Amino acid sequence: MTLQALISPGSVAVIGASAKPRTIGYTISAQLIKRFRGRVYLVNPNYGEGVIEGRTVKFYRSVLDIEDEVDMAVVAVPAKAVPGVLEEAGRKGVKVAVIVSGGFAEAGNAELEAEVARVAGVYGVRVLGPNCVGVYNAEVGLDTMFLPEEKAARPAGGPIAFISQSGAVMTAILDWAAAEGIGIGLAVNVGNRADIGEGEILGLLRRLDYVKVAALYIEGFRRRREVEEFLRSAKEFSRDKPVLVYKAGRGADSARAAKSHTAALAGNYEYYKALFRQAGAIEAEDLLDLFDMAQALALLPLPKGPNTLVVTSSGGIGVQATDFLLEQGLKVPKTPQALEEELRRVLPPLASLGNPIDLTGGATNEDFANALERALDYFDMVLVAALIHPPGLDERLADYIIESTRRGKPIVVVSIGNSPAVKELERRLKGKVPVYNSPRRAARALWALYRYSEIKRGRSTPT
Amino acid sequence: MTLQALISPGSVAVIGASAKPRTIGYTISAQLIKRFRGRVYLVNPNYGEGVIEGRTVKFYRSVLDIEDEVDMAVVAVPAKAVPGVLEEAGRKGVKVAVIVSGGFAEAGNAELEAEVARVAGVYGVRVLGPNCVGVYNAEVGLDTMFLPEEKAARPAGGPIAFISQSGAVMTAILDWAAAEGIGIGLAVNVGNRADIGEGEILGLLRRLDYVKVAALYIEGFRRRREVEEFLRSAKEFSRDKPVLVYKAGRGADSARAAKSHTAALAGNYEYYKALFRQAGAIEAEDLLDLFDMAQALALLPLPKGPNTLVVTSSGGIGVQATDFLLEQGLKVPKTPQALEEELRRVLPPLASLGNPIDLTGGATNEDFANALERALDYFDMVLVAALIHPPGLDERLADYIIESTRRGKPIVVVSIGNSPAVKELERRLKGKVPVYNSPRRAARALWALYRYSEIKRGRSTPT
Structure with a gap:
């Protein structure tokens, strides 16, 4: 071809x-x-x-x-x-x-x-x-970008493909992703789109086994043909693999125009929203959200439902996580009676067992492992708030969390801090379990997993 | 006392x-x-x-x-x-x-x-x-926290005071802030609040010159006295200095309760929102947002109005910034005719002069300086999207931006990337101009400045 x-x-x-x-x-x-x-x-x-x-x-x-x-x-x-x-x-x-x-x-x-x-x-x-700045494909070492690596780093590779309408955004995002360990393995900047557009590129990516998720940055289409191609191709793509889109210029085709024509152009964004929904594409709130969600979708299995378990060493982060999960339309159901009794036997007496399971500042790595081992079967996905500052916790908690992923349920981690133990925890999880520095970001990632599971099941109800 | x-x-x-x-x-x-x-x-x-x-x-x-x-x-x-x-x-x-x-x-x-x-x-x-974990005050070396610094670092100091209801959240945030250079100089964990609460602590902080802004993490008050004290004290504080609040447990007093009593407790959050508005406190969306806004309020002068200038080397980031500024209720008015003609004479022909002023990938440090020097007088505040990957830009752009702050207008910077030049740009700006890795975060920070300027003027209309 x-x-x-x-x-x-x-x-x-x-x-x-x-x-x-x-x-x-x-x-x-x-x-x-x-x-x-x-x-x-x-x-x-x-x-x-x-x-x-x-x-x-x-x-x-x-x-x-x-x-x-x-x-x-x-x-x-x-x-x-x-x-x-x-x-x-x-x-x-x-x-x-x-x-x-x-x-x-x-x-x-x-x-x-x-x-x-x-x-x-x-x-x-x-x-x-x-x-345009062209193409970056870590898999084959293809790199047409005209900035040297000293000034703009490239990520080592990974399962995320990025299609960007803007060359500057692609350059900056790759430079950011390289050090953050965001696994972008392939990136294409469509530029003026005289010929090849997002639709055909998605068609190509669909057939590449090493691409697990497509993330798009779009400002706007100019021609009907571009829209039709995108729609057809994204529909097909999203049957196999997730498509994420962050659309800028929401109030307008150009930011400048936004001021004088707000009403008309706000309608324009509604048009794009409908288009993305029809295409089975998941919308991101900004570039950070785009790659937060892409990481989860690239690494994790899909949940069978919206029921989320929260396990935490900090009651505060547990409360925050619950807020954001509910805000995203996910569920944080109460621990079933039988499970609560089981947990009571193995967890410290001060632990709160509802859901969140709050292991408190007295938690040990093994308490997290015990909670996860026994509770996983009762929920569809898990948010672990792994604040490891308490004396009984350290970076080895990462190994227990990785062990739990074998059970086939999606798990995301919240980690806050920069001390050596925190950084080592995050290093161990890297490439296996997505880690976010805020419960809100983690909740968005779980929402994306659930949303894509719905799209796969053909129930593309808007949420 | x-x-x-x-x-x-x-x-x-x-x-x-x-x-x-x-x-x-x-x-x-x-x-x-x-x-x-x-x-x-x-x-x-x-x-x-x-x-x-x-x-x-x-x-x-x-x-x-x-x-x-x-x-x-x-x-x-x-x-x-x-x-x-x-x-x-x-x-x-x-x-x-x-x-x-x-x-x-x-x-x-x-x-x-x-x-x-x-x-x-x-x-x-x-x-x-x-x-509770007690008190951290960098100014006098007071530190009652029971975790060693190797496990949980403390920030070197700074103008932000943090009052946290949760000890784990305070510990994690200080550990995070230490390496990120978030200037938290003082932190107090109220714990069970048997006696001293947020209200009295705000009263103390109000009289400390080295505290420029108070950031609060609150899950909920238990007693009427706590609410009344907070209201009286925050009102008084916010006349002099900004108070920011992130309230968790939005759907409920406890996250667990959120499930079974959604309706009643959602009303509860409305109560807190009204309380914060009455107190002149500015609400954050999450912990990151809390410190994004706190940094801007600690470092920058207040704007005289909502009119925001966007200067960028990336059209894409300019469009995104405009989206988020408008979303926050701020204004991105068109460049006045006279200014546009003046800019036309000094900026490269390909630059787009509306607003955003898009200097394009051909931009130099001096183009940014010229644009800022001539445009500053026409706007109330500035968002500079300093993506310095293009060949004509480098870390010295920071010096021009710092120079521009002398004109007394608030300026925030968006910087995306991790290459040495990007990190050096950010290092030079640190402590002088707040830097955010997304236009959304920068727009929220500018909104906080504008919001506080409204509160100071006594027009505490909800936005």
Whole structure:
């Protein structure tokens, strides 16, 4: 399939490559040479040879001179040179062109963008962008982003795929995710969307086993075709794997317009909400919420119902968690009588056994383990508020929680603090159990799991 | 004033002190010996002498044996021994007793708690707790918390005072705040509130110059007296300095009760909301929101109106910021014509000048400086989305932003990422301009500033 080349090309040509450090053409070339597992070719008529990242490299005068097949061309030349370069790429048989160059519709040059689309159509080259940072795929080392890693880190990989309408948002989020351990393995910036949009990308991601969840940042669609493609594709995707969407520009297509046209454009957001609901996509409140939910959906099994157990060492956090779970429409039902009697025999006398199960500041790691072991069967999912400051608790609580995940119920953890024991607890849980620094964030994550379980069951009632 | 001894006693006696490491009596003694700027006396009839933190220390048999005046007694003996110990403290003339011991009303022993209150009344000893972690005051090194710093760090100090009903929440928040650089300089856990409550503590804090804002975590009041004191004192406090409140148990007095009595207790939260409004207190959505707002209120001047300027290098973050500012009831008015013409002359041609002012990925530090310098006069406050990944931006943008604060308008910053330049930008801003990793959090902070400016003007209309 042609479009496959967008995320796993066998070979990539950088058109507008450069041997001059700190230029866009240099950075893209350097990243690909360092990381890409396929073949890399550099195109620039002004060089014959050059040095990039300490290696001597050859520059081709034109993509047509490359002896090998070229699956992807990354185009970083001035806007007005793009149609010509694209024509050459077409004649070469390039499957996908990632047009990094800006200066098209976003700068008032809609005609130039139309010309790009026309040339692409003639030769059957698929186009990402223009005006985009392109593609990051940790799995194959594909990285067309034009900022060096020292300035904008990339995450090591993971099960979350991110599709962003904004290049700056994609860059910032990847830089953030790298150190936070948010498992984003694949990211695509659609830019001006002259050709390839979210719908087709979702179609690609659906077939990738290593993608477990898609997270989208959308400001707005411009064409009916984009909407229809998104709807069809997201519907199909969400049957297999969850789609999350954070939509910005809620009051307006553009933030500026929001002021003068509030009423009309508030209606516009209602339109998007209906679209997302129909598509089986789950809406996030902001970018943090998007990745909070994505982490839970990527790591955890789905709950069979809304009944949530809260186990805590802090009564206060238990109360807060209950507030937010109920606010999200989940249930925090009372501990059944039989279970309460069982728990009474194994837990300390001061523990409160209702639900939350509050083990109090006298709790030990083993109390948490005992509570989880006996109570898990009675609930659909679990929020563990693992505040391990009390003397009887430490980082080993993480191991007990991980052990409990074997029972097939989704478990999320709230952890607050920065002392070494807290950080070690979080490190042990990383990649196995999602950890949030507030009960509200944890409750949102559990809601997303429950919401997706409803979507899977076909009961896409709005909540 | 007697109660002054709660936060800045001249001398402290630890009753139930211990030379046995890792006990509560040892940890409290060690913290005070290491950090407290006043005089510390240790009381335990079982020791004559002992070693704490490498120092040989003297133990008194009774607080009555101490030759000096004792302003504060920290009581960490078994619950049933507390009334006797408190009587001795009373006879000694101790002003405030912080009763760390648990096993009172919270454990069903309301009678024992009443006895404590009675003895305290007879001798005029004021009581914090029982069942509390007590007081942390960085200014004077007072620290009655019974967890060692290795396990639960304490923040270095700062203008925020935290009053928490929950000891575990106070401990976890201080541990979190220490590494995050949240400037909490003073924290008090009221525990069972047998005597001293939030109202009186606010009264104390009002007179401390180094406290700029009070942040409260409240689950619920039990007695009419507590409510009345809080209302009177918060009203008075909020005339001078902002009071923030996060109320948990929103659906219920206890989370468990939330399930069976939703309707009645939802009404209960309405009661608290009205109380907070009447008191001039600003409500937070959760603990993170509480300290997001507290940081802004502690650092920034108040705006004269709701008109907010957004300056950004990322159109996407600009759109998101506008969404959340409007959602909070703030205004993002269009750039006036005259200003737009002025900006047009100094900013790059691709910049979008409406509001947000979107400097695009081509932005430089100087573009931000130019935009801020010329636009500041036209708006009441500013949200700067400082995504510094583009090539023309770096950590020195922080210096320009700090420079702009001299103009007396409140400025908050959104920064997303973890690369060295991003961290350095954030480090430079720390303690001068609040930084948030999401536009939503930044918009909430600006809302808090505007809300408090309304409260100060006496127009405490609900928003």
